[in-house]
């Protein structure tokens with residue numbers, strides 16, 4: 001069996017340590033995230049009613065989640081009436097099986113793909129490959145990652161961990177027909193990829209896409225992109241199969257007004273993205289005549305059942321939270337082990353898989369709150385992180401844990417003023433000889449488990465007199 | 479007005495000077511400060527690490543201890559954020575006292591209406607706005623306004639000031655490598671200012687930052703901004 005695209009091989013702290021040691025990666029990430037972050041900030045500052053838009057986006061998504069079954073049925077009816085065929089998939093395996101069958105029925109063994117998180121999430125490329133079908137990514141960054149036999153490290157910029165000379169090397173080594181003298185000039189790189197892809201667009205019979213939005217009233221699917229390669233896939237082939245998470249719905253066409261303002265500014269830092277494609281079933285004589293929509297659950301219903309956690313389903317995959325996250329900026333997407341990295345990955349992934357499969361992700365944050373501030377649909381990511389930490393802890397109740405013992409002991413001490421005062425005095429007395437010996441109040445090395453602190457920084461020793469002792473001496477006594 | 483001081487456990491044990499500074503500033507302004515000795519800790523570490531059940535008794539204890547006060551002041555952005563933002567979710571009956579709990583700069587600027595507390599501090603300093611103060615309490619420029627009114631203080635801007643220092647409570651030990659990488663960048667930014675002191679509204683972040691500075695041999699010392707407002711150094 002292939003690896004679950006939502007579960008990494010290593011827990012986050014270990015995977016993060018591995019990624020941190022890659023100096024070039026850290027430089028690439030820092031410059032890329034800061035560039036997009038600054039662009040986003042400029043574009044958002046232009047919009048006087050940005051906060052109202054965020055509130056509206058969040059309200060629409062909350063409404064969708066509150067009546068999801070009704071809206072899904074409405075979407076199915078509208079899309080079917082427009083000539084699309086709607087399929088339902090409970091999980092990744094079902095979704096992959098449906099797509100594989102649909103491709104097989106066309107008799108082709110090659111499909112072109114529009115950049116899509118849902119197909120990454122279900123591991124579609126690997127499933128198709130196992131069935132003897134080649135799936136070609138047509139988004140430039142996805143293509144780079146695919147050629148390198150790598151996995152994406154960012155939702156929007158999957159190849160964010162590569163710089164342009166690394167990309168040139170990948171093209172020269174792995175993209176058939178590439179000029180061996182190709183330079184790392186961005187325009188030359190784009191041109192080389194364009195030439196490579198163009199032939200495939202013209203011969204492809206089947207395209208696979210995702211969707212940014214699905215309009216319940218009309219059965220319309222919407223894809224936003226920058227390069228136009230998606231538009232090629234959505235219009236040229238005979239058959240179009242779209243894999244869509246069930247939370248991608250918006251009730252009415254007019255609701256797109258809010259999201260088409262929120263998404264481009266939040267994601268690429270543009271006022272409007274270059275290409276917005278919308279299609280409603282089949283239009284006779286224009287575009288694909290065989291249109292399928294695969295609606296995927298894959299853990300979303302379980303997420304919906306959690307009152308605090310369900311807001312993660314508001315996500316419109318803009319990746320603004322990744323670009324401002326100080327943790328993501330240092331470690332990149334691969335450390336999270338899931339196709340959804342960064343702050344949204346830390347709250348969405350454990351809910352889709354169940355916390356037991358991703359116990360370390362809710363702890364992969366300092367709770368600094370930068371993600372919440374930029375999220376266009378106001379997902380309170382720190383709140384959900386804390387909520388999931390609790391689930392991760394609760395799930396292990398009954399297993400022995402040094403951490404739980406320490407937390408309980410701390411609460412026990414803190415639950416009685418006198419006990420607490422006594423412990424403060426003991427801490428102070430016990431460290432006094434050390435302070436006298438060192439003649440300073442910092443130590444460089446402490447024994448386990450405090451060694452985890454002193455591995456990265458010095459530690460302070462208790463003060464000569466606690467505040468409460470000072471208060472008692474100077475106030476109550478007088 | 480009855481002002482209750484919530485010292486916080488970190489300050490009680492490690493940074494009593496910060497607590498003394500708060501008392502000095504408020505008394506100099508003519509207010510009486512009380513210190514109810516039954517107080518202990520806000521329970522932030524437990525709550526943020528997923529131990530909700532262990533945090534609840536501490537929330538209850540806080541609400542009981544400070545029930546009779548018109549205002550509760552704490553020299554710690556993250557503890558105040560825990561009380562004001564976290565407590566009502568943990569234990570709804572704490573909402574009232576939680577709403578009356580202030581970080582020092584909020585009490586001074588918003589409640590007492592003071593910006594110039596009459597301090598003097600002839601040193602070059604920089605200010606790190608800690609995440610909870612910045613994004614949960616929305617302290618905004620309150621600490622800076624207080625600091626700008628301090629005589630002879632040279633306040634220099636910290637590059638990338640709003641970036642997290644990498645502390646994050648138990649994050650610092652659970653993900654110590656990432657925490658260390660963030661700390662290194664924060665320390666480099668601080669060193670670039672050539673400040674003698676790096677100030678903040680939270681001694682837990684300053685413990686982390688100060689530990690990084692001292693480890694790297696940097697001359698800049700961490701200091702809670704209350705101690706500047708009190709008019710003296712540590």
Ligand code: SF4
Nearest residue numbers: 315316318319321375
């Ligand atoms: S959580 Fe919010 S900021 Fe992050 S990707 Fe989703 S919509 Fe964007």
